[in-house]
Amino acid sequence: MRITMRMMANQYSKSLNNSLSQLNSASSKATNYRKFNKTSDDPFSASQAYRLRRESAENDTYQSNIGNIEDQLSTAQSAMMSIHDIVSQASTGDTIQAITGTMQQSDRATIATKLRALQQAILAPANTKFGDKYLFGGSDMNEPAFSIGSDGTSLLYRGIDVNTGKIEAGSTTTINGALIQFGKNSGVPNGYTLQIADSGAVGSTPQASLSGSTITLTLDLSTAKTNQDVGNALKNMSSADNTTGFDFSKLTVTGDLNCPVTAATASDPTYDTLTPDQLKSLSKEQSLVDLGMGLKLNADGSINTQSVFDAAIPGISFLGFGTADGTGSGISNNIYTLLGQIADQLESSDFSIDKIKPYLDNFTKQGENLMAKITESGTKSNFLSTTKASLETMGTAIIDKDQNVEYVDPADAIMDYQMQQAAYNAALQMGTKIMSKTFLDFMT
């Protein structure tokens, strides 16, 4: 093939440019140690890198979730232990064990006083706070879980009497994702429903009327759009607009306050007492946390509880609820109430060992129940620490893999750069040798 100087010059300049571009890429690798700077440089590794980064971020979230839950759980356990200490104290030789059939009135009074003091001591750990969260309120961690009712003696869990299931705030119903409690003296009977209707007139004042067992609230739905607005409308209604005969001034609305209301919205029937089954479901309330165990859904779309961690500790699950015989006035299953009932028995004028024995037996039984719950919580802590360790190992492994995919070994990168530089310098030196003399230089 015929070769001309121009062809040689072109080829040389192309090869030099190639060498320079390789030098450029080697120098950029030697500065940021990345294997690739854009997806198109290496699409396969890039897709791996995206996935690994995502997994690493998820792992970080799980680790931080575990960190929070672990601390909460250990605080909860020490609170439960201190309640158990109180129970043990109540069962010792100079209190419950000292009860015999032949005690004197004054001895009984002493023991009763001690028991009532111990009873009071239970409340503080039962409302333990971690940071600004109350630990034993189930899913509601903003309010103290336990309180004393207006009669001064009954224990309320989230506003519900733990023995009778009676709701302190009176008539209650759920509507559109919110909980409406009409207030203690509202006068609303059970089984009534609240119905929302659109007045159709912009700016009209809300009106409440009664027909049969349906309370109808008519309001302007173009301005009053959410559950919060409904609650405010009822609460602030003047007596002229309220023809139902009920008092709504103490009404409270909680829950999904920003849910929009439509004209067809109607509430469930009102109630003011929980059945024992409903109390039981309160005690089994769950608060689910994703710890990377493979969050899954069931076929009906609900969360598969095996794939997440339940971090809720409803107070009544370890303090006990309801009564032994199911009636409102029977022997309580709740440790706090039991202590009070035992003290009442001791102080009553017709004290007999036979009458007090079922209370004492139930007290022992509930004490064992508390211990069982504490053990269960300990098992959960163990599980958390194993999970945490394995998450940490996995997290490190993911980061290592990501480093391997995205970064080069610094030693390799620098050596590569030196080699490219030497190659480039050699190519530069060849230039003058190639493009030197032609025939014309030798013509005389």
Place this chain on the structure above:
Amino acid sequence: MASTFSAYLIGKSGIQAAQYNLKVTGQNISNVNTDGYTRQRVNSYAVGSSGNNMRYSNKSDLAIGEGVVSTGISQLRDPYLDVRYRMEHSKTGETGTELTTLNDLQTIFDEIDKDGINSQFTDLVKQLNTLATTPSDTGLENIVKNSSLLLTKAFNNAAEQLSKIRTQQTDSFKSDAINKVNTLLQNISHINQEIKSANISETPALELTDQRNSMLDELSQYVNIQISTKPVTIGAGRTVDELSVNLITDDNQKINLIENDKYNQFDLTVKSNTDPADQDPVTIVLKDSVGNILKNGSGDPVLTNADVTSGSFGGYLSMLNDNGEFDAKAANGSDPAVAPTTRGIGYYENILDRLASEFSDMMNRANSTNPTTDPANPTIPNKPLFTTTDGTSTTGITAKNISISDAWNNASGTFITATKDETLPGVDNSKAGKNILYMVNQFSTETTYKTTEGTTLFASSINSFVSNISTTLGLQIDTLSKQNDTYNSTLTDIDTQRASISSVDVNEEGINLIMYNQALSASSRFMTTMDEAIDTIINKMGVF
């Protein structure tokens, strides 16, 4: 006997031929670095003795030749290599243009060393997970709201950049490429005229031919052309060549661009808001030199978008008009399972819009409290988190208009529905948080995404959707760039072969200089010798 002075003529022809050769060598050497210059050489042939077969010829005159005659100058060029070069050049034009557009797109979707929509999704999932553990914390919900706001802004930003790239490429097509080609068409037709008139007056016009070849090379980068010459009689038994340039379509149809001195011009119409929705975003048309659109017998334009498939024009049209899988329509008889066109800007616009609409739909449904009982008639979600820019509408959400809903923006207190399934009697358990875990789960659920016609796009989860787009784009660029490199290297090879035949070698010309110089001296020496010989005859013969 031969005539006395005829030998002078032999010498004179030799000197003249040597002079021509030297001049042409000089021309070659001066143009050693001129782009597109083809080396020239003189065509000469020896003159035989004439008149031998005539009536009054003299047989004793040995039939000695009568010198050398130079008939003209020709170029050394292989026209077949030109054809191959132009074919290859149109391929490099196409891949080069597509690569430029796709690299621009990559700045939007690539997140290897910068943050974009993908990392915003990861952040949102992280915040939702944290919220799931304590949903009653309004501070945490504000963080989720902020993260969602940033995500909508990332979407809006990406959509705007996509639209900017489209505008830029359309402008570049219209103002740079089409104008350039039109100028080339005009110039080539002028040169055609000049070459033809030079040929009529029997001058070969080689420099003009070189210029025309360069322009044809440049034109081949933009469109796939075919060049043909046809001889035309100009009287007196002579013919000259006329050059015409045609555009070749995939099914070998020819659309005329230049016919000797007549030329057509390209133009581009951009789709406006009043055009029907299924019209291509840009349409190319062919007009004559005064501006009328060329139409065939049935009134349709002669040139359509489907005719221009390679060269830079083909690259632009494919990037601006093609939507990849979104173009598969069963109604057109195409198989909806197969992507009929390349993935241009339209594909990436559509797929980003798809992500915006799927994501917002998923979140809105997860948050709404009015479930759909009839899957064929889904209810409108009543607590939407994401809407179009008007703040309430949940249909027709695209990447450009996705925003936080007005209701969420203005809500005090919590707006995200934390619990949906069960209500615990007597207490407010709206904070239990299972619904938020459901939302988190939806991000990583894998679904198969299809176009409205049923073509499968890919199977992915929402949180890996953007990295899938990024990888698809990266693969497209990688493949295209390797193709481009291959075509370019083939082009260089062909050019090297061309240069090997046609370019000037200084060494060769230097040798030629010596050779022709010697020939000149030799002829001159011959003249001097003849002069002496005749001088002897004239001055010394028969003189005492």
